[in-house]
Amino acid sequence: MKEDELDERTREALRGYRVPPAPPLDAMWERIEERHFGAPVVSLADHARAHPRRRWAFGSPSWSVLVAGIAAALILGIAVGRMSRGIAPVIADNGREGQYDYWTANAAPYREATTEYLGQTVALLTALPAAARDGQPDARFVTQASDLLTTTRLLLDSPAAESDPRLKSLLEDLELVLAQLSRLPSEHGGPELNLITQALEQRDVVPRVRAAAASISSDD
């Protein structure tokens, strides 16, 4: 074997040294949160018991917001599912040919921006239970949803979204959810937040968005 070939094979072997598994981010965070912030982790079921929902009636001013929020979460679940199914073989087979050509070819700045954006969106969505804990959405939470909504629209207007229909679809649906979150009323917004949270959780939206972000960022 020639030295050049050895160097190349050595580099490959180095990359394969102790390849980390996917980090269990949610499980680790639960323990960190409990140890540092002190408060017990409240599950959605606990929260629902502690904060019984109001009875909703058609005609209530918040009804349309509630329906729109749940619909947004449902649509997002479906859209992210579609995107995840496209990503799954990439992760499993490591064969990315024909997928995400745009990212692999030209889009390092957009990839970076999109990955950061998706990470922040995941952080926001995973923080929903904590934000809903007091039964009221935190003002900072709503502000952040609004900021992310702005970023979503910038990304939607970028060549990155134009070149990748699945990314565009995901961004459009995230835009819908973020728009609902950014319009949560300062009072009595807890039930809406809680229901949106449940809809997102039931459809594993956060892990899927995270997988999408990982797929994009791994296309180096």
Added chain:
Amino acid sequence: MPRVAILREESVPLDERALIARILDGDRVAGRQLYEAHAARVHRLVYRLCGDAELAQDFTQDTFVRAFDQLSRFRGEAAFGTWIHRIAVTVTLNGMRKVKRIRERETPLDDGPGFGEVSQRADPDLRSRIAAAIDALPEGSRMTLIMHDIEGYTHAEIAEALGVAEGTSKSRLFEARGRLRQALAAFVKE
């Protein structure tokens, strides 16, 4: 202005200073955001260093708990990412020293099988041989090699994380690569 520039300037970069202030104020949402921004990379490094999934989780958790507990001491002279990686390295090294199973893997080079001897004959696979050679490196050289050649850290970042001079980081990397080449020398002859 090009679209790229607009995106990069207005993509809401993580304002760590503001997040840190909120965490100090007890805001767990901000804590989660800061965690999301750094946890995956910290976990990657910790796992590469310890090679054990459960330990990597424990050390990653310990890293963030310690970082949050000591956040009031963070003066912002370096990036938060640099600071937390330094904590991660310290936590991992101390943790590994406490774990017998890991310590056995940390057998000093002089006490273990010689490079290019046992592992070379017992396992012809290059990847296995490299893994064995890395495991047998002295601690400082091994960490530098993992951080630089595998995880892509700069010498400045490694120096900050390990608390050594940049020159030391460079010399350790040179030494580690030399030992790897020595261990793999038989391949050149084949």
